Amino acid sequence: MTSRDTGRWVIPKGWPMTRKCAYEVAAQEAFEEAGVHGTVETEMLGDYTYSKVLRDGLKVTCKVQVYALEVTTVAKNFKEKGERTIEWVSCDEAVKRVQEPELRNLFLAFKQRMAERLSGGIPKQIPAE
Numbered sequence: 001m002t003s004r005d006t007g008r009w010v011i012p013k014g015w016p017m018t019r020k021c022a023y024e025v026a027a028q029e030a031f032e033e034a035g036v037h038g039t040v041e042t043e044m045l046g047d048y049t050y051s052k053v054l055r056d057g058l059k060v061t062c063k064v065q066v067y068a069l070e071v072t073t074v075a076k077n078f079k080e081k082g083e084r085t086i087e088w089v090s091c092d093e094a095v096k097r098v099q100e101p102e103l104r105n106l107f108l109a110f111k112q113r114m115a116e117r118l119s120g121g122i123p124k125q126i127p128a129e
Helices: 022-034 093-099 101-118
Strands: 034-042 046-053 059-064 069-074
Touching: 022 034, 022 059, 022 069, 046 101, 059 101, 093 101
Parallel strands: none
Antiparallel strands: 034 069, 046 059
């Protein structure tokens, strides 16, 4: 999806919330920003940093903790509907779209993890001759 202000390709993210674990915040932000519900993993996939310009012009470095969410439903209406462009793309396409190198690496690691999960987690064996 794109950010509301710059139109850069990003993932849903937000600020910490009182009495919510980071993975719960991730799930809530995914719904508010992209309209997706599902099962969020409680273990962090990884993290990355990016520069954010605040409303007062101050530039700060933000560290984002990333959690995988298995999407089960997509809402027709949600808080930020119409404020962003949302597209479903492959991990390879996502790597091309985002600017942050660390986020690109997380997409590639996630792609590898999903490939391993789909193959049963067993590395392919080369038959002996």
